[in-house]
Amino acid sequence: MAAKTSFFLLIAITTCLITSSTSQTPAYRGRWRLLKRNIGISAMHMALLPNDKIIVFDRTSFGPSNLTLPQAKCHIDSTISDNCFAHSVEFDLSNRAVRPLTILTDTWCSSGALSSSGVLVQTGGFEAGELVVRYFQPCAGCDWVENPNGLIAPRWYSSNQVLPDGRIIVVGGRLEFSYEFIPKSSKQNPQLYKLPFLEQTRYSAKVPNNLYPFLHLSPDGNLFIFANDRAILLDYASGIVVRQFPTMPDGNGAVSRNYPSTGSSALLPIFLSRNDTVTRDAVVLVCGGTASDANVKASAGEYVVATRSCGRISITEEKPEWEMEEMPVERVMGDMILLPTGDVLIINGARKGTAGWDVAREPVLYPVLYRTGRDAKTRFEILSPSIIPRLYHSTAHLLPDGRVLVGGSNPNRNYNFSTVYPTELSLETFYPPYLNTKSRPLITNVEPGKEMAYKQRISVRFRSSSKESFNGGGVYVTMVAPSFTTHSFAMNQRLLVLDVGEVMSREKESNEYVVEGHAPPTPAVAPPGYYLLFVVVHGAPSRGMWIRIK
Ligand SMILES: *[C@@H]1O[C@H](CO)[C@@H](O)[C@H](O)[C@H]1NC(C)=O
Numbered sequence: 001m002a003a004k005t006s007f008f009l010l011i012a013i014t015t016c017l018i019t020s021s022t023s024q025t026p027a028y029r030g031r032w033r034l035l036k037r038n039i040g041i042s043a044m045h046m047a048l049l050p051n052d053k054i055i056v057f058d059r060t061s062f063g064p065s066n067l068t069l070p071q072a073k074c075h076i077d078s079t080i081s082d083n084c085f086a087h088s089v090e091f092d093l094s095n096r097a098v099r100p101l102t103i104l105t106d107t108w109c110s111s112g113a114l115s116s117s118g119v120l121v122q123t124g125g126f127e128a129g130e131l132v133v134r135y136f137q138p139c140a141g142c143d144w145v146e147n148p149n150g151l152i153a154p155r156w157y158s159s160n161q162v163l164p165d166g167r168i169i170v171v172g173g174r175l176e177f178s179y180e181f182i183p184k185s186s187k188q189n190p191q192l193y194k195l196p197f198l199e200q201t202r203y204s205a206k207v208p209n210n211l212y213p214f215l216h217l218s219p220d221g222n223l224f225i226f227a228n229d230r231a232i233l234l235d236y237a238s239g240i241v242v243r244q245f246p247t248m249p250d251g252n253g254a255v256s257r258n259y260p261s262t263g264s265s266a267l268l269p270i271f272l273s274r275n276d277t278v279t280r281d282a283v284v285l286v287c288g289g290t291a292s293d294a295n296v297k298a299s300a301g302e303y304v305v306a307t308r309s310c311g312r313i314s315i316t317e318e319k320p321e322w323e324m325e326e327m328p329v330e331r332v333m334g335d336m337i338l339l340p341t342g343d344v345l346i347i348n349g350a351r352k353g354t355a356g357w358d359v360a361r362e363p364v365l366y367p368v369l370y371r372t373g374r375d376a377k378t379r380f381e382i383l384s385p386s387i388i389p390r391l392y393h394s395t396a397h398l399l400p401d402g403r404v405l406v407g408g409s410n411p412n413r414n415y416n417f418s419t420v421y422p423t424e425l426s427l428e429t430f431y432p433p434y435l436n437t438k439s440r441p442l443i444t445n446v447e448p449g450k451e452m453a454y455k456q457r458i459s460v461r462f463r464s465s466s467k468e469s470f471n472g473g474g475v476y477v478t479m480v481a482p483s484f485t486t487h488s489f490a491m492n493q494r495l496l497v498l499d500v501g502e503v504m505s506r507e508k509e510s511n512e513y514v515v516e517g518h519a520p521p522t523p524a525v526a527p528p529g530y531y532l533l534f535v536v537v538h539g540a541p542s543r544g545m546w547i548r549i550k
């Protein structure tokens with residue numbers, strides 16, 4: 001029925017969005033810049049706050065880092081040999097300053113999300129940290145505040161998603177086949193919700209291949225959960241699995257997509273319509289990963305080549321099927337980052353081995369661009385390589401100015417600078433090809449932090465020196481939710497293409513234009529909170545402006 005038709009419509013629209021970047025030299029493949037050689041710690045977990053600060057942390061059980069805490073902040077923790085080292089920092093994008101932050105309990109392999117009020121919420125970790133919920137307010141001089149019993153169940157390798165009511169759902173973890181909410185809805189409802197799917201999808205108890213499950217909030221309000229090679233749609237309020245999706249081909253025990261056979265996943269752009277009764281299609285993309293037994297083999301010294309395959313599936317269609325396609329390079333531990341244009345950047349990772357201590361080989365230094373709207377044959381484009389391997393415990397994050405921040409990589413049990421893949425303390429930025437233009441648009445009427453109500457009429461003004469006409473379209477307004485990135489998964493990442501009308505000229509001399517349209521219709525489509533608002537003109541995005549929808 002209508003679902004199928006609108007799925008193809010989605011492809012048609014995305015094609016216009018993506019293929020309109022004729023102002024760039026086709027051969028240009030983006031470039032890399034070292035942003036900071038040493039931030040003192042290794043960027044295992046990364047989040048962007050609405051004040052343009054990056055919060056980074058790794059694990060307190062790494063032992064000494066390369067950054068000491070101020071004397072007054074030295075803490076006591078039996079799991080740390082020397083307790084005066086920082087394992088979290090605030091990185092200021094405006095001046096590259098690093099401020100050491102204090103974490104008291106272990107955040108190793110944990111999860112997080114930016115709450116709807118703009119506070120970074122971190123959940124779980126290792127040993128003394130496994131039940132802890134930590135909060136970081138985006139303000140000058142602020143530090144982590146820890147709630148030692150914030151979780152009901154221990155969460156190590158879990159995933160998070162912000163929900164339409166503003167709560168954060170925390171799903172899974174090692175040997176934890178359940179989920180729970182932050183904050184607790186009420187004293188009457190503190191229970192754990194069982195999720196047998198997480199037990200059913202394990203490859204084995206020792207090599208689960210379903211940790212850090214991929215979560216995406218469907219526009220119908222249910223939660224899409226992908227683990228290993230299978231996926232469900234969960235009505236999280238009742239705990240009922242409302243749909244089971246087909247097993248991803250290549251699966252059936254052969255290829256796994258989650259930790260430690262780590263692939264990645266992103267929810268492709270959601271196109272909004274002012275008429276919110278119209279079906280909104282949501283398509284999930286899963287790329288990379290490796291043979292289900294690759295971790296066992298790597299531990300025995302045999303480094304299996306990762307998969308090239310990606311699959312995409314419309315999670316809102318009635319009878320969805322996986323459409324399979326192939327990346328130009330095999331990749332395990334790649335990050336998938338949504339760019340403001342609606343394309344996906346696949347970056348970091350290795351060609352052989354798996355996630356885990358020293359079990360990956362042949363770093364893949366080339367990012368790959370996935371042009372969402374093109375057909376499967378021309379969709380992938382290999383971009384310029386970095387010189388720094390980013391293996392296990394590396395991260396990537398979209399920045400407000402359209403660059404992509406890359407950091408971390410520490411496949412070693414502590415900070416070790418003499419291994420084949422040493423502990424990496426640097427931050428780099430990748431400039432996607434769309435930044436190679438002299439005519440980036442500039443949004444002129446959105447103050448940072450501007451509030452937006454659902455369905456509200458909006459008007460976005462921008463300057464553009466683009467010589468191309470807007471008659472045939474070519475102008476999009478997109479909203480991107482900032483992610484919490486760790487272990488190759490950008491949690492809570494989401495991109496909405498707003499419903500806007502024709503571009504109108506406002507002032508000829510200053511090349512100012514205006515588009516009018518509507519804010520997202522419902523919190524299921526756009527959970528409340530902070531987003532970066534971009535105008536994309538003929539493939540070139542503006543700088544993103546922070547807005548808050550509530
Ligand atoms: C970190 O500290 C170690 C030990 O002091 C030193 O050898 C290493 O060069 C430092 N790393 C960086 C990137 O500065």
Ligand SMILES: *[C@@H]1O[C@H](CO)[C@@H](O)[C@H](O)[C@H]1NC(C)=O
Pocket residue numbers: 275276277278
């Ligand atoms: C919205 O779309 C539905 C289904 O196509 C249609 O029946 C309805 O009249 C539309 N409403 C408005 C306000 O356009």
Ligand SMILES: *[C@@H]1O[C@H](CO)[C@@H](O)[C@H](O)[C@H]1NC(C)=O
Pocket residue numbers: 414415416417418419
């Ligand atoms: C670093 O790793 C190498 C190779 O595994 C090991 O021999 C060495 O002892 C490690 N150094 C430290 C400081 O842990």
